[in-house]
Amino acid sequence: MDVTVGVIGAGIIAEEHLQAVEAVEGLHALAAADIDEQKAEKLAERYNTKSYTDYRDMIKTETPDMVIITLPHYLHKEAAVFSAEQGCHILLEKPMALNTAECGEIIQSVRENRVQLMVGHIQQYFQENRTAKQIVEQGELGSLVMINETRHLPYFTRERPRWFFEWSKAGGGIVMNLGAHCIDKIQWLLDTKVSRVMAAMTYKGEEPGVAVDVEGSGLLFIHTEKGIPASISLSGYEVVPKQVTELIFTNGMMKVEIGKGVWVSKSGVYEKVASTKEISPFVRQLTDFVRAVKGEGTVKKSGPHAKSIIEVLEAGYKSHEQGEMVSLPPERREDQP
Ligand SMILES: NC(=O)c1ccc[n+]([C@@H]2O[C@H](COP(=O)([O-])OP(=O)(O)OC[C@H]3O[C@@H](n4cnc5c(N)ncnc54)[C@H](O)[C@@H]3O)[C@@H](O)[C@H]2O)c1
Incomplete structure (x- = not known):
């Protein structure tokens, strides 16, 4: 049936x-x-x-x-x-x-x-990210030492539904919305949780007729329980659109661009990895x-995983307000399978 x-x-x-x-x-x-x-x-x-x-x-x-x-x-x-x-x-x-x-x-x-x-x-269902996860797990590039994630896209556009610009309805701006994808991707790729976060944001978005009170950019420095640091750079003003994840290993690098492909370098030059046919994520x-x-x-694990992402984002907003690094509570790590 x-x-x-x-x-x-x-x-x-x-x-x-x-x-x-x-x-x-x-x-x-x-x-x-x-x-x-x-x-x-x-x-x-x-x-x-x-x-x-x-x-x-x-x-x-x-x-x-x-x-x-x-x-x-x-x-x-x-x-x-x-x-x-x-x-x-x-x-x-x-x-x-x-x-x-x-x-x-x-x-x-x-x-x-x-x-x-x-x-x-x-993010877990895009072919490029699945290929990247396989490469991380194969370990051919040595030990992973850091991840740099960049997402720039015009956020304050006419096409975007107005509720995205109100904190009470969206829970935040570009960090809440796109940062959720980035935190998911990092935790899933590395099969680990974020343990602490430091963040700085700006609140300069404007929309005629809407009281915009959400952030339009965010820079996050995070640390994972596996000891691998990551940076997440998000901006939504007048930007040149970009969506790139770079993973840096002891023996090479990997670049992931959704919709474009995955590249690996073992000797200072990126070479595109052959990919399987894309199915709609x-x-x-x-x-x-x-x-x-x-x-x-x-x-x-989907509910606890998704909740852990909101915990990281909450810690990010708190870090921005307090101007210091925020650690995630240890009980969070115990109760997440
Ligand atoms: N996975 C992705 O890549 C992705 C992409 C875009 C959006 N999203 C997420 O999808 C969700 C929706 O985003 P969207 O861009 O489609 O927003 P949207 O504003 O286009 O769609 C939301 C719809 O809900 C309706 N609505 C509002 N209140 C309602 C109510 N009480 N009862 C019934 N309907 C109601 C609105 O009229 C609107 O049509 C958000 O959580 C957003 O973050 C995910």
């Missing part, structure tokens, strides 16, 4: 998820819900589903096996907890929630209601989740 799906939030990223639903065998999209009736109807029309303006009605009426939550960050917790209470498995967009307390509530509700939760940390992600829903796989 097909696994049935309801989509909560019919905004920009919902489309990627519905395309993935169409591409994964054994899935059937029932309905899409958005508080904006036109958006819900438009998406429903394109994907031949029903539309709702209230996701609670959608879940109660359609009783989908799983939901995909693509709401603004401040609504992640309430929608995830409601969905879990209704017995729906949950694929929840990143970042998991506004803060660690909300992440804890989601994890507890998912456990109590015995549903599967995956937080959509999509959203299809890969959903395939993994559906296997878990069917009891054929597991996503059991």
